Amino acid sequence: MSLIELHDLCKTYNTAAVPVRAVRNVSLQIEKQEFTAIVGPSGSGKTTLLNLIGGLDKPTGGSIFVEGKDIATLKANDLIDFRLHHIGFVFQAYNLIPVFTAKENVEFIMLLQGVSKAKREQRALELLESVGLGDRVNSFPTQLSGGQQQRVAVARALASRPSFVLADEPTANLDSHTAGALLDMMAQLNREFEMTFIFSTHDPRVIKRAHRVVTLEDGAVKSDIRQNEAAEGTE
Amino acid sequence: MYLTLSWRNLWRNKKRTLIAAASVFLAVLVAVVMRSMQIGSYAYMISSSVKFYTGYMQVQGNGYWENRSLNNSITLSEKQRAEIAQIPHVTSVVPRLEAFSLVSFGRVTKVAQVTGVDPATENNMTELKKRLVQGRYLTESPGGVLIAQGLADLLHVSVGDSVVLYGQGYHGVIAAAMLPVAGIVKFPIARMNNTMVFLTLTNAQDIYSTDGRITSLAVMLDDVRNQTDVFNALRSLVCDRYTLMTWEEMMPDLVQGIALDNASGLIMLIILYLVIAFGVFGTVMMMTTERAKEFGVLISVGMKRKRLIWVTTLETIFLAFLGAVSGAVVSLAVITYFHYHPIPITGSAASMFELLGVRPIFYFSTDPGLLINQALVVLLITLATALYPLFFIKRLQPVQAMHG
Incomplete structure (x- = not known):
């Protein structure tokens, strides 16, 4: 059983003028520990596909199985619970809670899961250490650079011990050097913690490092290429 | 968190x-x-x-408020008054005997509201003594009346003169007396300033032959918020024998x-x-x-x-x-x-x-x-x-x- 299975997935937006088919009959299997990039031009359906996989949006056709569970059939509250326990999110604009410190941002997800204070504090510190921010745990987002904020976002995504991490254009707001360092870190987490990453991206640096590149065009899969992992040697 | x-x-x-x-x-x-x-x-x-006159509530004879006749007066013993005075939040009880009579001095005669009061309790409640503009306050002996300034002016009477009271007493008995003016009091309300005459309660009861009867017992409280409690306690004491009037009923304006x-x-x-x-x-x-x-x-x-x-x-x-x-x-x-x-x-x-x-x-x-x-x-x-x-x-x- 694959970690994620998409069968004939469709998403159509019924706009006032004409229906927009954002995702068209996408079928994919994503295995555990894959480092997958979903690429394509703007409007190709990358973000919509990511939203569907993340349970943020409901498909208009087909099915999405995550660890064998059809998430398209889950009710709204169950979906929130499912996301909390199975999916880590990294957003393009980091989207940290501005009034929380780095440590509190990471802890917060565990608070939602009901983890005890001592355990969540310990794990938050470990995660921040592992993303290289051990010395900035008490900094607020505004006191951190874009790259550092995105690292906190990655730590937050991992805090809930998710089955996989969905990263929507995670390097789009970062300079080349910072983006490279972030990707190195994610690749390391992928290897060391066997964490599955799924990116939507335009960034050639991400594409270059991905094990697998799924290209979308007009909402449909144009190509699905598995790359060797030699690219990681560039770390 | x-x-x-x-x-x-x-x-x-x-x-x-x-x-x-x-x-x-x-x-x-x-x-x-x-x-x-x-x-x-x-x-x-x-x-x-x-405080000016009515009290927070009054105990009256049934029908007295509608028909201010001495025939509707009541008898409240010292014991009954004491019981009322002991109701929590009651600060004082003020007995009065009110009657309408003619007051004459020389050739002038006017209608007056004659009120018999206990000088001490009345003064505690209404501070009647403070309204004195001439003469002295009421005492049991020597007796006399306090006359409102407007009425005194109408009668051309002053302190030391004697006025004649003439009216109807309890059950039609003739009430008449000649009393010296002990003092003149001033009221801010013209209606009162032109009509009020005060004398001691015992004196009034003698003149009007009421034999210890009164027309009202004004009740003063420590706070208006306790009015309902006191009213209920008072009601259980006097039952239906007497009428209880609250200040709201007595002063609807x-x-x-x-x-x-x-x-x-x-x-x-x-x-x-x-x-x-x-x-x-x-x-x-x-x-x-x-x-x-x-x-x-x-x-x-x-x-x-x-x-x-x-x-x-x-x-x-x-x-x-x-x-x-x-x-x-x-x-x-x-x-x-x-x-x-x-x-x-x-x-x-x-x-x-x-x-x-x-x-x-x-x-x-x-x-x-x-x-x-x-x-x-x-x-x-x-x-x-x-x-x-x-x-x-x-x-x-x-x-x-x-x-x-």
Whole structure:
């Protein structure tokens, strides 16, 4: 059983003028520990596909199985619970809670899961250490650079011990050097913690490092290429 | 951590939070001070009016209020009076015998309301002695009458002269007496100043042959708020043998005047509440809508809507408490100050008050209920604005919210 299975997935937006088919009959299997990039031009359906996989949006056709569970059939509250326990999110604009410190941002997800204070504090510190921010745990987002904020976002995504991490254009707001360092870190987490990453991206640096590149065009899969992992040697 | 999140969220925009809290603070302050002045002035007006003559309530013979005849007078023994005086919150009981008679001096005769009073208790209640402008106050011996200044002028009588009282006593007995004028008293109300004659109760009972009977027993209380309790206790003591009249029944004009003023005060309060409600609502709305993306992210990463609603509600609670509690504390200080330093009324308004025999001041109530009620109302209005984030979050679509 694959970690994620998409069968004939469709998403159509019924706009006032004409229906927009954002995702068209996408079928994919994503295995555990894959480092997958979903690429394509703007409007190709990358973000919509990511939203569907993340349970943020409901498909208009087909099915999405995550660890064998059809998430398209889950009710709204169950979906929130499912996301909390199975999916880590990294957003393009980091989207940290501005009034929380780095440590509190990471802890917060565990608070939602009901983890005890001592355990969540310990794990938050470990995660921040592992993303290289051990010395900035008490900094607020505004006191951190874009790259550092995105690292906190990655730590937050991992805090809930998710089955996989969905990263929507995670390097789009970062300079080349910072983006490279972030990707190195994610690749390391992928290897060391066997964490599955799924990116939507335009960034050639991400594409270059991905094990697998799924290209979308007009909402449909144009190509699905598995790359060797030699690219990681560039770390 | 939710508390921390809410508290810190509140201070993300310090100026806006302070302005919103200040509006709640001002609402509580204005509402409490306004109501304190109104309620305080009503209480003062009532207390002054009842002290002036009627008392908070009176025990009368059945039918006396409608037909002021000595035939409707009552007998209240010393024991019964003592029992009434011992009812909690009763501060004094004042017996009176009232009769309408002719008063003559020389060739002039006028109709007067002759009132027999116990000099000591009457003075405790109405401060009749303070109204003396000439002569001395009533004593059992030597006897005599106090005559209102307007009536004295009409009769051309002065202290030391003797006036003749002539009227009808109990059950048609002729009542007549010649009594010296011991003193002249002045009343601010013309109707009273032109008609009142006072003599001692025992003297009046002799003249009118009432044999210890009285027409009314005025009852004074420590606070108007205890009126119902005292009324009920008094009712159980006197049963249906006598009629109990409250000051509201005896002074309907005063009741109507207060009701009218109170209604206008309440309208002002409602307007104030509405202004505050819209002000706070605007702030809460801004605090909510500008964070739509953040809410979308929080729901996306696994925060349940009800938890998010709780966090935003906590923010409103903090805001409301901040304003309401500080408003209540400052209000308490303000009304306590004015309670002990009432604002004097000047000009024509003062004359009106004086005409009614009331000291021309704005009196402030320090009733804790008033403070709590106003703070609670403003608090509840503020909390009601938390409904906006509730509906906003319930309807929020995280994907749309995150993409603006």
